[in-house]
Amino acid sequence: MSTTGPQILEGLNERQIEAVSTLDGPVLVVAGAGSGKTRVLTRRIAYLLEQGISPNEILAITFTNKAAREMVERVHDLVGPEASQSLWISTFHSACSRILRFHPELGRLRSGFTIYDADDSRRLIERTIRSLEFDTKRFPARAVLARISSAKADLKTPQEMAIEVHGAYDRLVATVYEAYESALIANNAVDFDNLVNSVVFGLRDNPGVREYYQRRLRYLLVDEYQDTNRAQNELIGLLAEPENNIFVVGDSDQSIYGFRGADLSNIIGFSERLPSAQTIALEQNYRSTNAILELANTLITQNAFRHDKTLWSELGQGALPVYFVADDDRGEAEFVVTQLLSLLAEGYSLRDVAVIYRTNAQSRVLEEELSKAGIPYRVVGGVRFYDRREIRDILAYLRILVNPDDDVALARIINTPHRGIGAGTQEQLQMAARTRNVSMMHALELFSAEELGLSPRAAKALLHFTELIRRLRSLVIEEAQAPAILDQVILDTEYLEMINEDDPLTAEGRLENLAELRRVASEADSLEAFLEQTALFSAIDAELDQSSMTLMTVHMAKGLEFPAVFVVGLEDGIFPHMRSLTTPSQIEEERRLLYVAVTRAKMRLFLSSARHRSFQGKVNYNPESRFVAELPEGVFVKLQDASAGAPTPARRAQPSAAEPPPYRVGDRVFHVRYGEGEVRAIRERSVDREVVVYFDAAGERVFFGSMAKLKLV
DNA sequence: AGACAGCCAATTTTT
DNA sequence: TTGGCTGTCT
Numbered sequence: 001m002s003t004t005g006p007q008i009l010e011g012l013n014e015r016q017i018e019a020v021s022t023l024d025g026p027v028l029v030v031a032g033a034g035s036g037k038t039r040v041l042t043r044r045i046a047y048l049l050e051q052g053i054s055p056n057e058i059l060a061i062t063f064t065n066k067a068a069r070e071m072v073e074r075v076h077d078l079v080g081p082e083a084s085q086s087l088w089i090s091t092f093h094s095a096c097s098r099i100l101r102f103h104p105e106l107g108r109l110r111s112g113f114t115i116y117d118a119d120d121s122r123r124l125i126e127r128t129i130r131s132l133e134f135d136t137k138r139f140p141a142r143a144v145l146a147r148i149s150s151a152k153a154d155l156k157t158p159q160e161m162a163i164e165v166h167g168a169y170d171r172l173v174a175t176v177y178e179a180y181e182s183a184l185i186a187n188n189a190v191d192f193d194n195l196v197n198s199v200v201f202g203l204r205d206n207p208g209v210r211e212y213y214q215r216r217l218r219y220l221l222v223d224e225y226q227d228t229n230r231a232q233n234e235l236i237g238l239l240a241e242p243e244n245n246i247f248v249v250g251d252s253d254q255s256i257y258g259f260r261g262a263d264l265s266n267i268i269g270f271s272e273r274l275p276s277a278q279t280i281a282l283e284q285n286y287r288s289t290n291a292i293l294e295l296a297n298t299l300i301t302q303n304a305f306r307h308d309k310t311l312w313s314e315l316g317q318g319a320l321p322v323y324f325v326a327d328d329d330r331g332e333a334e335f336v337v338t339q340l341l342s343l344l345a346e347g348y349s350l351r352d353v354a355v356i357y358r359t360n361a362q363s364r365v366l367e368e369e370l371s372k373a374g375i376p377y378r379v380v381g382g383v384r385f386y387d388r389r390e391i392r393d394i395l396a397y398l399r400i401l402v403n404p405d406d407d408v409a410l411a412r413i414i415n416t417p418h419r420g421i422g423a424g425t426q427e428q429l430q431m432a433a434r435t436r437n438v439s440m441m442h443a444l445e446l447f448s449a450e451e452l453g454l455s456p457r458a459a460k461a462l463l464h465f466t467e468l469i470r471r472l473r474s475l476v477i478e479e480a481q482a483p484a485i486l487d488q489v490i491l492d493t494e495y496l497e498m499i500n501e502d503d504p505l506t507a508e509g510r511l512e513n514l515a516e517l518r519r520v521a522s523e524a525d526s527l528e529a530f531l532e533q534t535a536l537f538s539a540i541d542a543e544l545d546q547s548s549m550t551l552m553t554v555h556m557a558k559g560l561e562f563p564a565v566f567v568v569g570l571e572d573g574i575f576p577h578m579r580s581l582t583t584p585s586q587i588e589e590e591r592r593l594l595y596v597a598v599t600r601a602k603m604r605l606f607l608s609s610a611r612h613r614s615f616q617g618k619v620n621y622n623p624e625s626r627f628v629a630e631l632p633e634g635v636f637v638k639l640q641d642a643s644a645g646a647p648t649p650a651r652r653a654q655p656s657a658a659e660p661p662p663y664r665v666g667d668r669v670f671h672v673r674y675g676e677g678e679v680r681a682i683r684e685r686s687v688d689r690e691v692v693v694y695f696d697a698a699g700e701r702v703f704f705g706s707m708a709k710l711k712l713v
Numbered sequence: 714a715g716a717c718a719g720c721c722a723a724t725t726t727t728t
Numbered sequence: 729t730t731g732g733c734t735g736t737c738t
Contacts, residue, residue, distance in 0.1 A: 062727085063728075064727040064728080065728085066727080091727080091728065092727095092728075118726080137734095192728050195728080196728095227727075257727075259725065259726080260725085260726065358725075359725070360725085361723085364730095381726095418715095422714075535728090553724090553725065555725050556727095558727085559727090579724055580724075580725090615729090616729065616730085618729090717736090718734105718735095718737100719733105720732100720733085720735105721731100721732090721733090722731095
C-alpha cells in the first residue's frame with residue numbers, strides 16, 4: 001500500500017526533507033522567498049498520511065482561497081482523491097465559518113447568519129456612528145473601522161479598549177466598537193474579524209466544543225505564518241492543544257500586512273513561546289539568479305526584527321539588476337517601455353514581465369505610455385467582482401431573504417431600484433425598529449404603518465416592498481435553487497430596467513456581471529452555500545491573458561514570480577510611502593515590501609525612480625528612496641537619464657515604423673534562441689511594429705521589429 | 714427625487 | 729488628478 005515513500009521525499013533538499021518528516025511537536029519552517037514552501041507543505045501532508053495519520057486529523061490553514069485550492073490540488077496529485085477529500089484544507093475564515101455553522105452559539109449567532117465583508121462592516125459602522133450622533137465627517141467610518149479591526153486582531157474587547165483610552169478620539173472609537181458589536185449580533189452577522197475572534201472566545205468558554213476539535217484535529221499546518229494576527233495565532237494555539245503538533249511555515253521578511261494587524265512577533269517569538277519547537281530554515285532559492293538574491297539579501301539585512309538567513313541559488317550569477325533614475329514619472333514609464341522592447345527582442349514574452357509599484361495610483365502613467373506604445377497589459381486589482389454595485393445589490397436581496405435581521409442588506413436594497421422609500425422614511429423606519437428592539441424587516445412585518453409612525457404615502461411604498469420580499473421568500477422556503485431565486489429577484493425588482501435607464505452604455509457589462517453571478521450560483525449546493533461563497537471568495541479568478549504584461553502593487557505580487565520584473569517609484573514618499581515614515585517598524589515593513597517586490601524576479605530586475613512626478617495633482621520632488629541608498633555599489637548598475645551620458649539600451653536608435661520591414665509574412669527567419677520559424681504577422685504600432693513568428697521548435701513568439709534579431713533564411 | 718457644483722482627502726487590503 | 733460626499737437648486 002505505502003509504496004509512495006520514496007516519492008514523497010523525492011527531489012527535496014535536506015532541509016526540506018527534515019521539514020517534511022519531523023512529525024511531532026511544534027515545528028517552525030523559516031521559508032525564504034522561492035524556497036519551495038508549498039512543496040514542503042503538500043509533501044508533509046502526504047507524509048503524515050503515509051505514517052498512518054487519518055486525513056480527518058489534519059487541518060491545513062492558508063490565508064487565501066487561491067493558496068488553499070492550490071494546496072488541495074497538489075495534495076490530490078500526491079495522495080489521490082480518497083484521502084485528499086477527507087482533509088481539511090482551508091483559509092482561517094472558511095474554517096471558522098464552518099465551525100460557526102455547526103456551533104453558531106459560539107459567536108452568539110443564530111443559524112443563517114450573514115458574513116459581513118469590509119464594505120458591509122463600514123456601512124454598519126457608519127450607521128452606528130450616526131445613531132450615536134457623532135460627526136461622520138470628523139470620524140470617518142473607514143478610520144474607525146480600521147481602529148476597531150486592529151483591536152480585534154489583538155483580541156481586544158470593547159471593554160478592554162475603553163479602559164485604555166487616550167483622549168476623545170479613542171473614547172469615541174471604544175463607544176462605537178461596543179455599539180457595533182451589539183449591532184452585529186442584532187443583525188445576526190459576523191464580520192471577517194469576528195469569524196476568527198468569536199471562535200476563539202467561544203472555544204475558550206466552551207470546553208466541550210473545544211475538546212471535540214482538539215481531539216479531532218491532531219496535526220495543524222499553517223501557511224504564511226508571518227501574516228497571522230494575535231487572534232489567528234491564538235486560534236491555532238487553542239486547537240493544537242494538548243499535543244501541540246503545530247507546523248508553521250513562513251518568512252519574517254515577507255510580512256507585509258502589519259497594517260492589517262499581522263503580528264510579526266508570532267513567528268519571531270515562536271520558539272520562545274514553544275521551547276520544544278524545532279526550527280528549520282530553507283535558504284536555497286529555486287527562483288532567482290544570485291545577482292538578484294544578493295541585492296535582496298543586502299537590502300533585507302538592514303532590518304532588525306527578523307530571522308537571519310541568506311538566500312542562495314544554483315541558477316547562476318545572472319544579469320546585474322539595473323537601476324534607472326528618470327527625470328519624471330513619464331520618463332520612468334518610457335524607460336519601462338524601452339527596456340520591455342529589448343526584453344521582447346531577447347525573446348522574453350509579455351507574460352514574462354511585470355511592473356510592480358507601491359500604490360495603485362502609479363499605474364496611470366504606465367498605462368498611458370504602454371497604450372501609446374501599443375503594448376498590451378493588464379492591471380491586477382482594481383474593482384473586484386463582488387464589489388460591483390449590481391452584484392452587491394442582488395446579493396443584498398438574497399441575503400435579506402435568508403437573514404431578515406440583516407439591516408445592512410436591507411438599507412442597501414429598500415430603495416434600489418427606486419420605489420419611493422426616501423431617506424426620511426428609512427430613518428423613521430430605523431428609529432421605529434430600534435425602539436421596538438427588532439430589525440427593520442421585522443418591524444415592517446410585525447407592525448402596521450400607523451404604529452411605526454409612517455405617512456400613508458410611505459406606508460404604501462413600504463407595503464409594496466414588504467410584499468415583494470414575502471413573495472421572494474416563499475421561493476426560499478420552498479427550497480428553490482439559487483439561480484432560480486436570483487432570476488426571480490432580478491425579474492420582480494425590475495433590476496434590468498433600472499440598469500438600462502441608469503446608464504445604457506455600461507448596462508451590457510453589468511448584465512454580463514449578473515450572468516456571471518448566476519453561473520456561480522448554479523454551482524452552489526444551496527442559496528446559503530452560495531452566499532457564504534460570495535462572502536469569503538473575493539474574486540472569480542480572471543483568466544490569465546496570455547499575451548500581456550502585468551501591472552500590480554507589491555501586495556498583489558506576493559507569491560508570484562516573473563522572469564523579468566520592474567520595480568518603479570523608488571523615492572522617499574512613494575516607496576517607502578509617506579504615511580509609513582513615522583516608526584522604525586513601519587520602515588521595516590516598507591523594506592520588506594521592497595524585498596518581496598525584488599524577489600519576484602527570476603532573471604532580470606529593473607529598479608527605477610523619478611526626480612519629480614505628478615502626484616495628487618501636484619508636482620513632487622522626492623528624494624531617492626533610502627532603500628536604494630542602502631544598497632552598496634556593485635549589486636546593481638546605475639543608468640542615468642538617457643539624455644545624459646552614453647547611449648543606453650533605453651535610447652537605442654529605433655527605426656521608424658515607416659521603414660519597410662526587412663521581411664514579409666510567410667518569410668522563413670532565423671533567431672539565435674528559437675531557431676527557424678515562419679513570419680505569421682507584422683503589425684504596425686504607434687511606436688514600433690510587432691512581428692509574430694511561429695518557430696518550428698518553440699511555437700509562437702512576438703517580437704518588436706526594431707529589436708528582433710531575425711535573419712532571413 | 715434627481716442633477717450638479719463645490720469641497721475634501723488621498724497606502725497597501727489575502728478574508 | 730481622482731473620487732466620494734454634501735448641500736442646494738430645480
